[in-house]
Amino acid sequence: MSRINQVTTFLTANTKSSAYLFTPQSQPDQSMFSVSLGLEGQNAAGAYASASFAPTTNGQAAAVYDMVQYVAQSCADVEKTIFKSLKRKGSLGKDIAILDGGAVTVFLMPAGSGCIVIKKEVVQ
Numbered sequence: 001m002s003r004i005n006q007v008t009t010f011l012t013a014n015t016k017s018s019a020y021l022f023t024p025q026s027q028p029d030q031s032m033f034s035v036s037l038g039l040e041g042q043n044a045a046g047a048y049a050s051a052s053f054a055p056t057t058n059g060q061a062a063a064v065y066d067m068v069q070y071v072a073q074s075c076a077d078v079e080k081t082i083f084k085s086l087k088r089k090g091s092l093g094k095d096i097a098i099l100d101g102g103a104v105t106v107f108l109m110p111a112g113s114g115c116i117v118i119k120k121e122v123v124q
Contacts, residue, residue: 008037016039017039045072048067048069063124074113078108086099105119
């Protein structure tokens with residue numbers, strides 16, 4: 001429960017949130033489960049987050065989350081301003097930039113005149 005609380009509290013901080021749970025049909029203490037979150041910030045565009053949790057052999061849980069948000073700026077501008085402290089790590093295909101944020105990896109994907117920002121982290 002502590003890992004679930006850690007990740008969901010982080011994702012929903014300072015937001016109004018809603019959730020959709022994907023629960024296992026049987027043996028919940030031995031199975032993976034996932035939650036999809038709708039996040040509404042006070043002065044920010046809405047975001048979608050997904051977190052999945054799986055038990056580990058030491059009785060704890062591992063987690064992975066993705067947070068997705070549209071920004072009405074080009075990905076080049078987003079990289080230069082919002083994520084200026086991150087180093088470019090490479091790309092997925094020709095259009096999706098990968099930025100190294102240490103524990104968090106950020107993907108920037110062009111969408112029309114804006115950019116879809118995807119943050120991903122594996123928590124163990």
